Amino acid sequence: MDQFISDFLSGENTPQLASNFLPYYSTLISKAGSILSQETLTSIQKALQRGKMEDIVGVIQKSLELAENASLDVAVIGESGTGKSSFINALRGLSPEEEGSASVGAVETTLKKTPYKHPKYSNVTFWDLPGTGTPNFFPETYLEKVEFANYDFFIIISSSRFKLNEAVLAQKIKEKGKNFYLVRSKVDSDLYNEEKSRPRSFKKDRVLQHIRDNCLENLSDIGVPEPRIFLISNFDRTDFDFPSLEETLLKELPAHKRHTFALLLPGLSEAAIELKRDFIKEKIWLEALKSAALALFSFMPMISGFDLPEQEKCLHLYQSYFGLDDKSLNEIAENLGISVQDIKSSMKSLNFWLLVKDDSIAANALKCVESYCSKSGGIPSTVFQLFKTYFIQLKFLNAVADDAKLLLQKTLECCSGRE
Missing domain, CATH: 3.40.50.300 (P-loop containing nucleotide triphosphate hydrolases)
Incomplete structure (x- = not known):
């Protein structure tokens, strides 16, 4: 776990944590910019200085809603x-x-x-x-x-x-x-x-x-x-200045509208897939920080926890973002003249239970501890919620993005074989 998150979970040295926030956050954002405005980043930093977890939750929640609902x-x-x-x-x-x-x-x-x-x-x-x-x-x-x-x-x-x-x-x-x-x-x-x-x-x-x-x-x-x-x-959106145009539009849009435009980028190149991955990863980190702050309050993780139905919904959403939903795969298979099963056979992100399954004794023990910590709140609860919202979503995102690259490669191979 990185140093910033470790410092946040420890709850110690709040002034230092606040001063490290902006330099650290700059390492998370895509080359096309952040989904947060400079004003919003400053508000989060000030809330960290005051140690106001509820303010952090409010600012991040408002920012995420703006990004998700932006027209x-x-x-x-x-x-x-x-x-x-x-x-x-x-x-x-x-x-x-x-x-x-x-x-x-x-x-x-x-x-x-x-x-x-x-x-x-x-x-x-x-x-x-x-x-x-x-x-x-x-x-x-x-x-x-x-x-x-x-x-x-x-x-x-x-x-x-x-x-x-x-x-x-x-x-x-x-x-x-x-x-x-x-x-x-x-x-x-x-x-x-x-x-x-x-x-x-x-x-x-x-x-x-x-x-x-x-x-x-x-x-x-x-x-x-x-x-x-x-x-x-x-x-051909991958040739000439089309990629440069898309990246320029992203950079010059208002921060809260960048997420919306990033989702429109098709997986026609590995660079486009990585750019979209970066934007979603930034959003995941913000959701994790919000969840970690909420977890400091008793019973809040039980109210807003990232349970299995929410996890499955999240995976399907990522699949849709990267063109791996059933409708998109059927269209690609038809265009390439191959079966859908042939496309799906090498993909790991399509099996939800394979991604989340962990029947080990350690995993079952952790579930029991999580249930107890969720009731009492505090740092242990924060750690669990951060793990669930950040690392599980990140696992989904990486699996889907990697599969999108595999699909891109298969598409290029099929097209090359026709020439």
Whole structure:
């Protein structure tokens, strides 16, 4: 057990514990940032200084509820034919042929925003907004008409050169205090066409740099200083700048909304799986700290304890986060042309009882001691609750994340075998 948790359980040297909190917590968070704001971290540190366990519980509980219930509204702007609908489908994990996907190739003629809910997370909505080339586009009134205040950030898509209207719109979004991201789509098509037309002199990196330089120069000329351009293909979220775009969005979202966006990341690379694991691990640690603080009060562990039904629910939730739920596995098996059983055969996280089973004499003795300590409270009860909420959940998380990597490897092998 690490030094910070040991100090917390001992209840000694509270000032030192408080001063160590922020440096220690910084080692827990993902490279894309924390799910806690700096203000919240300071509140926890002050509660530690005062030795107020109930304050720690309250701050953490409120923060976790904010992270779990945070809504996310993403505005996507682009003219018809730029790949806007395909981009929305990619972020929602849907193909153009699946039910509920955004219509690809539809012609825009009116100023009408269209919402698309994420199929797994109902609190996440992608808004398809008309592009700047529509007859009704007026930069002065556009943002008010689409109710700009309702969106967390804006993504402006183009499949060629960004035009003056798009530059003006980007500036107005910035003036309103919102973030915008310029996305150059269909770079895979550009590369294909370039290779076909110039097979002997074709160099992928040189073509991509030319596209980027062209966009940067064009935007600078029409009034967007130091623009950030993300080159993407809607058909491969692991290639070009798609991973960089997702990580940038995570970093620049408000802290309490990062957890929601992190859950949307598909397990298309080991880096994405690890990033999602880090966010969930941070949340587990916070839940454990809250549980440990609660365990200092008599009978509280019996009221809020992490029992078997809660553990099984937790495991299923993690499986859903990483695309290992039954629905997802069935879809993957169908796409790969293999049986679901073949996929499941090598996975360890699908057997709940195998993960939690421990019939040893020591384990049974610990259960008896836990029952006694839960009634009396104090440090022994804290240790038990911390173990149950942290180490068991961490065991589930690691098992599921490792299985997600195995599934990724199997998927890559099957795809490679078809080529």
